[in-house]
Amino acid sequence: MEVVWGDCVEWLRANREKRIHLTFLDPPFRQGKNYRYFNDNMPEWEYWKWIEEILSLIHDITVKGGAIYFMHREKNTEFVLRALRESGWNFKNLIIWKKKTSAVPYPYFSKQYQIIAFAVKGERARVFNKLRVDAPPPPEYKYTRKNGIFVTDVWDDIRELTSGYFAGEEALRDAKGNRIHTQQTPIALLLRIILASSLPNDTILDPFAGTGTTLVVAKQLKRNAIGIEIDPEYVELIKWRLSNLRAADNIMRYYDYYRFTENLEKIWPVERRFSQKTLEENV
Numbered sequence: 659m660e661v662v663w664g665d666c667v668e669w670l671r672a673n674r675e676k677r678i679h680l681t682f683l684d685p686p687f688r689q690g691k692n693y694r695y696f697n698d699n700m701p702e703w704e705y706w707k708w709i710e711e712i713l714s715l716i717h718d719i720t721v722k723g724g725a726i727y728f729m730h731r732e733k734n735t736e737f738v739l740r741a742l743r744e745s746g747w748n749f750k751n752l753i754i755w756k757k758k759t760s761a762v763p764y765p766y767f768s769k770q771y772q773i774i775a776f777a778v779k780g781e782r783a784r785v786f787n788k789l790r791v792d793a794p795p796p797p798e799y800k801y802t803r804k805n806g807i808f809v810t811d812v813w814d815d816i817r818e819l820t821s822g823y824f825a826g827e828e829a830l831r832d833a834k835g836n837r838i839h840t841q842q843t844p845i846a847l848l849l850r851i852i853l854a855s856s857l858p859n860d861t862i863l864d865p866f867a868g869t870g871t872t873l874v875v876a877k878q879l880k881r882n883a884i885g886i887e888i889d890p891e892y893v894e895l896i897k898w899r900l901s902n903l904r905a906a907d908n909i910m911r912y913y914d915y916y917r918f919t920e921n922l923e924k925i926w927p928v929e930r931r932f933s934q935k936t937l938e939e940n941v
């Protein structure tokens with residue numbers, strides 16, 4: 659695991675020899691959030707120019723068929739797709755991450771999802787693992803699902819870490835119980851992305867690492883990962899989180915949910931002794 663303290667653009671410009679298989683891109687969304695080391699109020703044109711350069715630099719160091727998952731607000735879908743296209747990426751899916759609890763108030767229909775654009779370098783993805791999950795059937799459904807269902811482009815089974823009560827155990831908190839990072843991504847989201855688009859020993863990049871969710875999941879799935887973060891406090895947090903695996907960060911609690919995936923043993927390496935114990939702990 660490589661945790662870098664710095665500006666991702668500078669790092670990307672200076673590390674042209676790296677080879678990346680998968681990137682999770684979760685930048686500040688330009689919505690006036692109070693980041694200590696980032697102006698979240700950039701003019702629109704400047705922000706998208708900056709994003710386009712980042713996408714292009716990542717594209718350069720990505721292997722043929724390597725993937726990117728770029729998360730953003732739904733109102734920016736048009737900009738996201740254009741920036742991907744202009745930087746050479748080949749768009750594959752627009753994933754709708756439907757939030758389970760919160761909706762953003764709006765004068766029209768309240769907003770309840772975020773987008774994740776999935777794209778690859780070149781025509782075809784070098785890896786795409788078709789995941790199956792044990793999702794409960796809708797009420798009054800006639801049949802049980804003996805083999806689960808394929809994961810589609812609508813992800814409505816992953817709980818966001820919103821503020822307050824709903825954030826649960828997974829949200830990292832300070833001594834007063836306040837959330838340390840309000841944009842912390844759930845491990846379940848990275849688990850799905852990494853399982854679908856990588857193999858053990860691949861290298862995964864997170865240029866805006868935040869609390870290090872990508873690295874925490876990659877490490878457990880036996881992938882290499884590089885996380886870049888500009889805020890030194892978060893860098894320390896990532897290092898701490900990686901060396902102290904909390905129960906709430908343990909991905910084994912999702913193993914059973916994915917058990918119908920055909921090649922699960924290959925893409926999710928599990929040490930028998932460890933998994934048995936962990937599974938028991940999480941029943």
Ligand SMILES: C[S@@+](CC[C@H](N)C(=O)[O-])C[C@H]1O[C@@H](n2cnc3c(N)ncnc32)[C@H](O)[C@@H]1O
Nearest residue numbers: 665666684696841842843866868869871887888
């Ligand atoms: C939306 S958050 C990412 C949250 C992350 N996915 C997680 O699970 O915690 C964006 C992060 O990017 C960091 N950041 C902002 N500008 C940056 C830059 N130029 N280079 C690296 N990190 C940056 C911010 O400090 C913030 O932690």
